[in-house]
Amino acid sequence: MKSLVVSFILLFMSISLPGVGQDQPVKIGIAGLTHSHVHWIFGSEKRGEIEIVGIAEPDKELAQRYADQYDFPMTMVYDSLDEMIAEKNLDGVTAFGSIYEHLAVVEKCAPEGIHVMVEKPLAVNMDHARKMEALAKKYGIHLLTNYETTWYPTNHEAYDMIKNDSVIGDIRKIVVRDGHKGPKKIGVDSEFLDWLTDPKLNGGGAIIDFGCYGVNLSTWLMDGSRPHKVTAVTRQFQPENNPNVDDEAIIILEYDQSVAIIQGSWNWPIGRKDMEIYGVDGVVYSDNRNDLRVRISEGYDGYNEKKYHLDDRPAPYDDPFSWFTAVIKDEVTLEPYSLSSLENNMLVVEILDAAIRSAEEGRTVSLQGN
Structure with missing residues (x-):
């Protein structure tokens, strides 16, 4: 019994x-x-x-x-x-x-x-x-x-420094640079290249492939605010490799008290994924996945600089598929407009659509709903 x-x-x-x-x-x-x-x-x-x-x-x-x-x-x-x-x-x-x-x-x-x-x-x-x-x-x-870039500890440390510790004061400018020499030059698989350079299957060239990184990060840093205006310029410097799409893109986003400048390119001689965030008192440089610098203004052009080399974030925040698992199991909670969230990425697509239209029509595009 x-x-x-x-x-x-x-x-x-x-x-x-x-x-x-x-x-x-x-x-x-x-x-x-x-x-x-x-x-x-x-x-x-x-x-x-x-x-x-x-x-x-x-x-x-x-x-x-x-x-x-x-x-x-x-x-x-x-x-x-x-x-x-x-x-x-x-x-x-x-x-x-x-x-x-x-x-x-x-x-x-x-x-x-x-x-x-x-x-x-x-x-x-x-x-x-x-x-x-x-x-x-x-x-x-x-x-x-x-x-x-969602899994870069530097980006999250930069966010915490700015949002939680106010290390550099209010954000005035975000500059994000992403890209490489171009998909054909770096030797991507033919199956990947076929659709990556197809305007229907990829939605565009470098403006989509690498412009999306900066739009995603800016949306996160701006707490989901929609920019008032979007201006973009695209060019094609490698017609022999990318005949149907752009390979150079610059996107400017105008917010109430700040701007974001996003440079997505298949023409960088050296591959990069980095970000600079300028505040009223200083700047945070997210140089790569693990290296971060902070400069605090001193006088006209002087500054005090600190450098950090960061370890990867703890599990599951260091890997997309471990994190996907944690979300499915309700072990982590999605914050509104966080980097992987649906809210953030709906706005990313809206901004990219406006950027493509801006580049095609040669004008600044205003976003409604601001």
């Missing part, structure tokens, strides 16, 4: 106590392999928070290359996302196809209650973005966007 009571108590605890089973990896499906950032999730699986249980990729030759590299059986690979969803009990799906395909992924996953993380940016345009947002809200799924 005693053993029966103990068994009943243990059964009740296993049903009633929150967090039981929370240590189990979430089951993740991968939608597409043509985006080379997919290497990231295969590396992250080793951490143990996720289990990749299926891959939807019709190009079997491409899938075989990944299978050989990461030692998974081709039986994991499905011809379509529909087939994978039907056969696997998925907690989440990560999208690694073209940006244009993000909408289709959400259309198939949301009605099944499957959470989605896409690679940056959220969508190719606002029409796609609005449809994705509506589906996510209707079916109650998380719809997240992954940027490499």
